[in-house]
Amino acid sequence: MPLDVESKLLIVDDLPENLLALDALVRGPGRVVFQATSADAALALMLEHEFALAILDVQMPGMNGFELAEMMRSTERTRHIPIIFVSAAGRELDYAFRGYESGAVDFLQKPLDGYVVISKVNVFVDLHRHRKALKHEMDALAEAHRELERAVRMRDDFMSMVSHELRTPLNTLYLETQVRKLHLSRGNMAHFEADKLPAMIERDQRQIHNMVRLIDDMLDVTRLRSGTLSIQPRLFDLSALARGVVESLAQQAEAAGSTIQLIAPAPVEGAWDEFRIEQVLTNLLTNALRYGGGKPVTVEVSTAGSSATMTVSDQGMGIGAEDQERIFEQFERTDDSRKRASGLGLGLFITRQIVRAHGGEVQVRSTLGEGSRFTVSLPLRKA
């Protein structure tokens, strides 16, 4: 049970010297004592604070202790506060107060016996602390349960997304093989002529490549989560790497009705993980082609101070300000992009993690409907 559960005690008596004496008795670590010299003042305090216990003097001018208890019973906020009545008149107290909601009612007689007061108050304070601790645990349990449900839902969503993403290239490949089988069974060898084969193999490779990328992305996410994604720095020229990536994406650009312009006038040498940086640029460029609306895409490589900078700009759909941070998280995509293209929403997450693992940063600037500009900066240290 957490010990930091604070118990507030309220003592009500019209005589300040009685309050003083009582206060001294009930005070203790983890307790805060509030004093009131009238029923009105007591009620005002009760509306403001949550009390573990109220100790009420029965004989008070104006509203007496029993009347105050009646008032407390009529309000939800005060209904459950345990009460100890204090009175000089001994016997007649026994019948005094019935039907108090909490059932937690006790009595003390004047003159007060210090030992009795302390032990009774302790009982109520302990009860209150237990209740609070229990409620705390129940809340934590409920939250853990909600968290778990969220995780399960996320896993289910993930599985169905992955299945869908793998299904698409697999279906295409499957269809291709069906068609080929049909042609074979009919002896239609024209279908397999030398001039047709390169394109056929190209198509197959593209589908296979898509699936491999997807699986690699998932493996990378797993590695990132477990902190085992390794970075192996080696000296290389970022401009040359960009040239290679742009070339390898030429076909994809054409398919998207777009072109990629590379502005990399000078070599930019640094020690980074070449394979991972290639992955970063490929991710950004694939996005620019995918969400760039068929408009030209530009890649720029340069140095600025102690950093190498690589930017990928497009003139496509853009990203609203409210989405610009979250798209770097796993599975996060904009609603617009969901309508336009399939995807798992892992690319930018992986990209940012790789860049950060190099001690760099990736940022986006974008205006909805006008385009996006992703900037990667990497520290320019030598191997």
Ligand SMILES: Nc1ncnc2c1ncn2[C@@H]1O[C@H](COP(=O)(O)OP(=O)(O)O)[C@@H](O)[C@H]1O
């Ligand atoms: N160049 C871009 N233009 C517009 N939106 C983009 C661009 N790049 C990324 N996004 C948004 O960020 C989301 C996450 O990107 P990413 O992690 O690469 O996942 P995916 O490419 O699988 O959708 C995309 O789904 C899209 O909503």
Ligand SMILES: [Mg+2]
């Ligand atoms: Mg992507």
